[in-house]
Amino acid sequence: MLLEMHDICKDYPQGREVVKILKNVELTIDEGDYLAIMGPSGSGKTTLMNLIGCLDVPTSGTYRLNGEDVSRASENRLADVRNSTLGFVFQSFYLLPKLSARENVALPLLYAGVKKRERLRRADEALRMVGLGERLDFMPNQLSGGQQQRVAIARAMINNPKLLLADEPTGALDSASGHQVMDLFDELNAKGATIVLITHEPKVGQRAKRLRRILDGMLLREGEGGGENG
Amino acid sequence: MFENISLAFQGIWGHKMRSFLTMLGIIIGIASIITIVSTIKGTNDQIKESLIGAGTNAVTVQLSQDGSVYDMSWRGVPAGVLPITEDTRLQLADLDNVVAVSLFCRRQVDSYASDVAYQNNSYSGELYGVDRDFFTVNGFRLTQGRGFLADDETKFRKVAILDSGACSTLFGNASPVGELIEIKGEPYTVVGVVERSASSDFVIESIRDYDMYADTSGGKVFIPLADWPIAYRFDEPQGVVLKAASTDDMTRIGQQAEDLLTASQIADPNSGFSYKSDDLMDQAAQIQKLSNATNNQLLWIAGISLLVGGIGVMNIMLVTVSERTREIGLKKAIGARKRRILWQFLTEAAALTSIGGVLGVAAGVGLSQFIASAMGTPTAVSYPAIAVAVLFSMFIGVVFGMIPAIKAANLNPIDALRRE
Ligand SMILES: Nc1ncnc2c1ncn2[C@@H]1O[C@H](COP(=O)(O)OP(=O)(O)OP(=O)(O)O)[C@@H](O)[C@H]1O
Numbered sequence: 001m002l003l004e005m006h007d008i009c010k011d012y013p014q015g016r017e018v019v020k021i022l023k024n025v026e027l028t029i030d031e032g033d034y035l036a037i038m039g040p041s042g043s044g045k046t047t048l049m050n051l052i053g054c055l056d057v058p059t060s061g062t063y064r065l066n067g068e069d070v071s072r073a074s075e076n077r078l079a080d081v082r083n084s085t086l087g088f089v090f091q092s093f094y095l096l097p098k099l100s101a102r103e104n105v106a107l108p109l110l111y112a113g114v115k116k117r118e119r120l121r122r123a124d125e126a127l128r129m130v131g132l133g134e135r136l137d138f139m140p141n142q143l144s145g146g147q148q149q150r151v152a153i154a155r156a157m158i159n160n161p162k163l164l165l166a167d168e169p170t171g172a173l174d175s176a177s178g179h180q181v182m183d184l185f186d187e188l189n190a191k192g193a194t195i196v197l198i199t200h201e202p203k204v205g206q207r208a209k210r211l212r213r214i215l216d217g218m219l220l221r222e223g224e225g226g227g228e229n230g
Numbered sequence: 231m232f233e234n235i236s237l238a239f240q241g242i243w244g245h246k247m248r249s250f251l252t253m254l255g256i257i258i259g260i261a262s263i264i265t266i267v268s269t270i271k272g273t274n275d276q277i278k279e280s281l282i283g284a285g286t287n288a289v290t291v292q293l294s295q296d297g298s299v300y301d302m303s304w305r306g307v308p309a310g311v312l313p314i315t316e317d318t319r320l321q322l323a324d325l326d327n328v329v330a331v332s333l334f335c336r337r338q339v340d341s342y343a344s345d346v347a348y349q350n351n352s353y354s355g356e357l358y359g360v361d362r363d364f365f366t367v368n369g370f371r372l373t374q375g376r377g378f379l380a381d382d383e384t385k386f387r388k389v390a391i392l393d394s395g396a397c398s399t400l401f402g403n404a405s406p407v408g409e410l411i412e413i414k415g416e417p418y419t420v421v422g423v424v425e426r427s428a429s430s431d432f433v434i435e436s437i438r439d440y441d442m443y444a445d446t447s448g449g450k451v452f453i454p455l456a457d458w459p460i461a462y463r464f465d466e467p468q469g470v471v472l473k474a475a476s477t478d479d480m481t482r483i484g485q486q487a488e489d490l491l492t493a494s495q496i497a498d499p500n501s502g503f504s505y506k507s508d509d510l511m512d513q514a515a516q517i518q519k520l521s522n523a524t525n526n527q528l529l530w531i532a533g534i535s536l537l538v539g540g541i542g543v544m545n546i547m548l549v550t551v552s553e554r555t556r557e558i559g560l561k562k563a564i565g566a567r568k569r570r571i572l573w574q575f576l577t578e579a580a581a582l583t584s585i586g587g588v589l590g591v592a593a594g595v596g597l598s599q600f601i602a603s604a605m606g607t608p609t610a611v612s613y614p615a616i617a618v619a620v621l622f623s624m625f626i627g628v629v630f631g632m633i634p635a636i637k638a639a640n641l642n643p644i645d646a647l648r649r650e
């Protein structure tokens with residue numbers, strides 16, 4: 001088992017009150033899994049993703065990732081886990097505009113302490129894998145949205161993460177480049193990558209091996225809530 | 231670390247205009263400090279040079295009583311003070327870094343006493359009995375005629391040399407060489423005219439009058455030391471001029487000569503007599519202290535402008551941090567530790583202010599040269615001050631970059647990424 005969440009709750013203060021955003025979430029993911037999470041806006045998808053991605057810690061509950069209890073780990077430890085175990089893909093890419101494609105992709109290796117020459121070599125390799133071998137030295141603003149997202153995926157995969165997290169990766173893309181990105185995910189999963197993906201689009205959600213819905217902070221069991229379209 | 235630095239420079243270069251404006255406060259502050267320090271150093275060097283005589287390095291040691299120079303013209307030859315023997319002279323010459331030793335006798339002469347006269351012109355000023363080395367040791371240059379010869383001493387020739395002051399008092403514009411002057415009723419032939427070669431155009435507004443150096447009297451008339459007993463007494467104690475190998479040796483040599491002479495020449499230590507050196511180094515230091523005191527106030531004011539510059543840097547760095555929250559959030563999300571973000575911004579601030587410091591030094595050196603040439607004031611580049619200025623501006627970057635860097639390092643990646 002790669003990931004195990006038990007009875008996870010997350011509260012956020014809103015004004016004077018404390019609002020429960022996630023309620024008693026149970027989630028397990030095995031290696032090689034490909035899970036899509038769907039739900040209406042404001043249901044808590046991103047909040048859940050932040051917890052899975054160790055960007056935030058739960059208010060209560062336990063979270064074991066790769067055999068380690070990360071629900072109470074230190075800030076530095078979480079940074080290291082994010083660097084070595086996780087890969088992130090965001091809706092709006094978040095490439096650094098002043099860095100070239102290969103420099104963007106190489107960035108996580110800097111924090112892992114890899115030498116510069118090796119970093120760039122591996123970045124080139126990753127960019128070739130996502131089909132951008134011809135555009136290594138392009139700046140982000142010289143790339144289309146779909147290409148930028150593929151650079152971001154290369155960056156997420158550069159340190160061979162145990163788990164790839166994608167929060168609406170096709171949300172800012174037209175359907176053609178969205179398809180390309182989804183093909184890439186399929187390909188990565190076929191090669192053994194474990195993926196958790198958040199989406200609004202049923203078509204995207206259907207391509208995953210498993211689908212779970214979230215409603216008002218509650219993560220439904222597999223197969224539940226299928227009638228909904230959100 | 232190295233990556234950080236090169237990234238920081240890239241960032242600064244990427245925003246040339248903004249970076250320059252941010253540095254401006256530092257540049258101005260450092261430039262004014264360097265200008266002030268250069269002027270201080272220039273003035274100090276000049277004070278030292280004109281007071282001590284560049285290259286002359288002559289220390290004069292004379293008999294004094296109760297702290298002030300003993301004047302034989304008024305009070306007569308003192309009892310219990312012995313003339314300096316050849317043996318003592320050799321001992322003085324043996325002191326460390328003493329290049330030459332010269333003995334002299336000296337009297338202040340007044341026109342009404344007519345000790346020195348040419349025809350009906352009598353002379354007020356100084357009369358010296360000197361050995362042949364005296365002129366070179368003190369930095370006098372021959373402008374007419376000849377200097378003293380060995381024969382002048384051994385044969386007790388009645389010859390005299392005038393300095394330009396005495397020359398114009400006694401002879402006006404006429405040439406004195408070959409003329410006879412009267413000293414204590416005896417005729418002396420003028421054989422040469424000398425002039426002090428170290429220029430002393432610097433105005434000394436200080437506490438004490440320098441017997442040797444301030445040319446306020448009517449001038450100087452020199453006769454061979456061997457002739458001195460003809461005019462005055464044979465047992466008169468002499469003064470000594472010692473030439474030091476370097477300026478830095480002067481104070482020590484002066485003190486050693488004082489001790490040596492006081493011990494060997496003065497029979498009764500309780501007589502109030504002692505040998506004293508013209509402590510020119512000490513006087514130079516006093517004048518320098520005076521000018522440094524005012525300049526230190528200027529330095530504090532310049533320091534305030536550095537403070538303002540530092541606050542400017544902090545301000546811009548804070549803006550930079552909020553502009554770059556997304557970058558910071560992303561970096562943290564992909565595994566940058568807090569400390570790395572902190573260092574990134576600290577390096578940026580320090581690089582910014584260091585460049586400012588370097589530019590400020592350049593501007594300051596240029597400015598002080600310009601002021602020096604425009605107003606004729608002295609200036610000198612002080613390398614330690616430049617090193618301190620650059621290091622200090624780097625330090626300012628670290629200090630004032632601290633708050634923005636901490637702010638950046640403490641950003642929560644979720645909030646930072648959510649902010650669009
Ligand atoms: N830092 C926070 N402070 C307070 N409330 C928050 C915070 N983050 C999220 N929320 C609240 O939590 C709820 C869920 O937010 P979340 O971003 O997880 O929704 P989502 O399912 O990702 O929605 P979307 O599909 O629009 O991205 C929202 O009501 C939001 O206002």
Ligand SMILES: [Mg+2]
Nearest residue numbers: 045046047167
């Ligand atoms: Mg969301």
